[in-house]
Amino acid sequence: MTEHQQLRQLAFFKELNDAEFEQLRSIVQVRHISGGTVLFLQGDPAQGFYLLLSGRVRIYKAAPDGREFTLHQIQPGQMFAEAAIFRGNTYPANAIAEEDSEVVFVPKAEFLSVVTKSPQISVKIIASLSAWLREFAEKLENLSLREVPQRLAAYLLKLSEGSGSSQLDLPTTKAKLASELGTISETLSRSLRKLIDSGVISVDGNHIEILDAESLREIASGEKP
Amino acid sequence: MTEHQQLRQLAFFKELNDAEFEQLRSIVQVRHISGGTVLFLQGDPAQGFYLLLSGRVRIYKAAPDGREFTLHQIQPGQMFAEAAIFRGNTYPANAIAEEDSEVVFVPKAEFLSVVTKSPQISVKIIASLSAWLREFAEKLENLSLREVPQRLAAYLLKLSEGSGSSQLDLPTTKAKLASELGTISETLSRSLRKLIDSGVISVDGNHIEILDAESLREIASGEKP
DNA sequence: CCTGCTCTTTGACTTAGATCAAGGAGTATT
DNA sequence: AATACTCCTTGATCTAAGTCAAAGAGCAGG
Numbered sequence: 001m002t003e004h005q006q007l008r009q010l011a012f013f014k015e016l017n018d019a020e021f022e023q024l025r026s027i028v029q030v031r032h033i034s035g036g037t038v039l040f041l042q043g044d045p046a047q048g049f050y051l052l053l054s055g056r057v058r059i060y061k062a063a064p065d066g067r068e069f070t071l072h073q074i075q076p077g078q079m080f081a082e083a084a085i086f087r088g089n090t091y092p093a094n095a096i097a098e099e100d101s102e103v104v105f106v107p108k109a110e111f112l113s114v115v116t117k118s119p120q121i122s123v124k125i126i127a128s129l130s131a132w133l134r135e136f137a138e139k140l141e142n143l144s145l146r147e148v149p150q151r152l153a154a155y156l157l158k159l160s161e162g163s164g165s166s167q168l169d170l171p172t173t174k175a176k177l178a179s180e181l182g183t184i185s186e187t188l189s190r191s192l193r194k195l196i197d198s199g200v201i202s203v204d205g206n207h208i209e210i211l212d213a214e215s216l217r218e219i220a221s222g223e224k225p
Numbered sequence: 226m227t228e229h230q231q232l233r234q235l236a237f238f239k240e241l242n243d244a245e246f247e248q249l250r251s252i253v254q255v256r257h258i259s260g261g262t263v264l265f266l267q268g269d270p271a272q273g274f275y276l277l278l279s280g281r282v283r284i285y286k287a288a289p290d291g292r293e294f295t296l297h298q299i300q301p302g303q304m305f306a307e308a309a310i311f312r313g314n315t316y317p318a319n320a321i322a323e324e325d326s327e328v329v330f331v332p333k334a335e336f337l338s339v340v341t342k343s344p345q346i347s348v349k350i351i352a353s354l355s356a357w358l359r360e361f362a363e364k365l366e367n368l369s370l371r372e373v374p375q376r377l378a379a380y381l382l383k384l385s386e387g388s389g390s391s392q393l394d395l396p397t398t399k400a401k402l403a404s405e406l407g408t409i410s411e412t413l414s415r416s417l418r419k420l421i422d423s424g425v426i427s428v429d430g431n432h433i434e435i436l437d438a439e440s441l442r443e444i445a446s447g448e449k450p
Numbered sequence: 451c452c453t454g455c456t457c458t459t460t461g462a463c464t465t466a467g468a469t470c471a472a473g474g475a476g477t478a479t480t
Numbered sequence: 481a482a483t484a485c486t487c488c489t490t491g492a493t494c495t496a497a498g499t500c501a502a503a504g505a506g507c508a509g510g
Contacts, residue, residue, distance in 0.1 A: 061366040064447060069369035071362060087355035092362045115348070122347030123340070129354035130312035136361035137296060137317045141286040143368040144294035144407045147496070173457065182369045187497055189459055205506090222289060372466070399488065412467055414489050430476090 003030055007104065011077055012051055015120050024121075027110035031103050039095040039103070046084035046091050048107040052076050055101020056171075059093050060179065070180040072135065073098075073171065079128050085111065098172070143182045146222065149191045151181045153220035156201065156210065166210040174206075195219075228255055232329065236302055237276055240345050249346075252335035256328050264320040264328070271309035271316050273332040277301050280326025281396075284318050285404070295405040297360065298323075298396065304353050310336065323397070368407045371447065374416045376406045378445035381426065381435065391435040399431075420444075 004025070007013055013021055030053070033039065039050065039057065050057075057074040059081075071093055074080050084091045085108040115121050142151045155177075159168045170177055178188040195201045200212045200219070210216055218224035229250070232238055238246055255278070258264065264275065264282065275282075282299040284306075296318055299305050309316045310333040340346050367376045380402075384393045395402055403413040420426045425437045425444070435441055443449040 061362070061370060063370040067370055069365065071365060083355040083358040086351050087359055092359050115351075116344050119341050119344055119347060122344060122351065125351055126311050126340075126347065126354065129351065129358060130308040133308040133354060133357055133361065134312055134317050136358065136365060137286070139365055140294065140296060140361060140368065143365065145286060145288040145292055175457070184498065185458070186460085186499085190497090193459080398486095409468065410488070411469085411490085415467090418489080 006030075006053060010051060010053070010104070012079060012121075012124055015124075016118070020114075020118055020120070023114060024106075024111075027107060027114070029105045029107075031105055033097040033101045033103060035097055035099040035101070037097045039097065040081070040091045041094050042091055044091050046081065046089055046108060048105050048111065049079060049082040049085050050095075051079045051104040051106070053102040053104060055103075056098040057095055057101060057103070058098050058176070059095050061093050068179050069182060070176065071139075072132070073180070079125075082125055082128060083132070098176075139182075148181065148183050148187055149194060150220060150222055151183075152188065152191045152195070153216050155181060156208065157213075157216055157220055160210055160213075166213065168208050168210070170206040170208065231278060235276060235278075235329075237304060237346075237349055240349075241343070245339075245343055245345070248339060249331075249336075252332060252339070254330045254332075256330055258322040258326045258328060260322055260324040260326070262322045264322065265306070265316045266319050267316055269316050271306065271314055271333060273330050273336065274304060274307040274310050275320075276304045276329040276331070278327035278329060280328075281323040282320055282326055282328070283323050283401070284320050286318050293404050294407060295401065296364075297357070298405070304350075307350055307353060308357070323401075364407075373406065373408050373412055374419060375445060375447055376408075377413065377416045377420070378441050380406060381433065382438075382441055382445055385435055385438075391438065393433050393435070395431040395433065 007025060007028070007030075008021065013024065016024070033055070035055075040046075042061065052074045054076050057080065059071045059074065061069045061071060072080070081091055081095065115125065142154070146154075156168070159170075160166055172180075174188055174192075175185040178185045181188065192201075192203060195216075196203055198215070200210070200215045202209045202211060215224065232250060232253070232255075233246065238249065241249070258280070260280075265271075267286065277299045279301050282305065284296045284299065286294045286296060297305070306316055306320065340350065367379070371379075381393070384395075385391055397405075399413055399417075400410040403410045406413065408416075417426075417428060420441075421428055423440070425435070425440045427434045427436060440449065
């Protein structure tokens with residue numbers, strides 16, 4: 001597949017006409033990022049935003065003592081850091097490639113001149129920002145109003161709904177998952193153990209099977225302590 | 226001031242030409258909301274978004290047991306619930322008028338047909354969503370990586386920067402502030418007491434004076450325990 | 451196969467902050 | 481001025497979850 005085709009397939013570019021597409025294509029860069037590379041750090045001047053083509057990128061906040069909170073795991077096809085170029089002049093979080101990845105980098109200045117003329121692109125941006133917002137609102141709700149076992153149960157249910165199966169594979173290490181749930185690996189480990197011991201799930205490495213979806217739902221909704 | 230003038234002054238409408246303004250004006254409704262009225266609840270079908278003209282509206286998440294977390298206090302001139310009409314079909318949180326308020330309600334369907342044609346409006350929406358996103362990211366960082374005294378110190382500093390003075394007035398009750406900081410009034414009360422006892426601030430009702438901004442900054446950044 | 455990794459689990463302990471309970475303190479209502 | 485509010489503070493516990501420490505489990509490289 002040529003780079004042209006690869007770009008054209010992205011949801012972001014799909015609904016553009018050829019002229020708009022060529023205009024954007026001329027300003028973007030495809031970058032190959034090796035696993036472990038930091039794309040940007042919180043506070044860096046925001047010079048553009050990204051679209052993930054392949055691989056995995058993690059967006060996270062970090063505390064001075066090394067603790068981290070994962071805001072989002074970017075999936076191929078998603079854009080990220082788009083808010084940074086519209087408000088404030090710095091990235092509001094850190095981004096790291098968790099494995100070898102390909103990204104499209106869209107420089108800020110050139111993009112802004114395109115976006116003000118193209119309602120189609122604006123709508124894409126708006127949709128993406130809205131999705132982020134919804135996810136963040138949910139994460140805020142989780143952190144402030146729900147405890148770890150509840151968050152874990154909700155996370156597992158969501159994963160299994162996504163795959164449409166009671167079998168699921170954790171997309172990351174458990175340590176990373178803990179950081180996404182706003183806790184640490186030890187606490188996650190204990191929460192998983194509780195679920196295992198009460199017969200709700202079974203765990204083999206990163207593979208999990210939901211044995212009692214009903215109970216899991218009750219735990220997620222807070223009905224079950 | 227006529228309603229026409231009042232609307233025209235809103236940042237949201239300011240940069241539109243007369244034709245665009247009239248088009249929008251014909252679809253929006255100005256509503257008078259008395260204090261304590263719930264505008265919408267999480268899960269309600271999203272029929273439109275709002276602009277706050279006057280008064281105060283609080284956006285919050287609620288737990289079944291009555292606990293609440295305040296996502297945002299809307300200030301006059303700001304829009305809210307705009308994400309709801311672009312992604313998902315329900316409001317993702319609750320909204321309540323904290324005092325008598327005037328809002329502009331913009332119905333979803335009519336607005337969507339306007340937005341796809343107007344890059345100016347799109348950019349307004351994008352800017353607002355980006356601002357929300359930044360704030361939510363900061364709140365997530367606070368909840369997951371910082372403890373209550375740190376959050377409180379950062380909040381006070383922000384307020385005083387906003388007013389450009391070491392004197393400041395809390396915009397809400399302390400109970401509401403606690404809910405915004407992700408804690409409860411008892412804990413907030415104790416955190417304030419610690420700051421008072423160490424001579425960093427003085428408190429008289431809802432009025433606070435920052436006596437030692439340097440220490441407050443150190444507490445906010447986590448240098449000082 | 452051993453050695454040294456990283457990731458994970460489990461146990462013992464500590465702690466920030468929530469909960470429960472009891473008063474104040476200010477303000478409005480009668 | 482007495483009553484009844486709402487809001488706030490303080491004290492005494494309780495508990496979820498973080499910290500510290502150690503050991504198991506799986507893997508990669510020599």
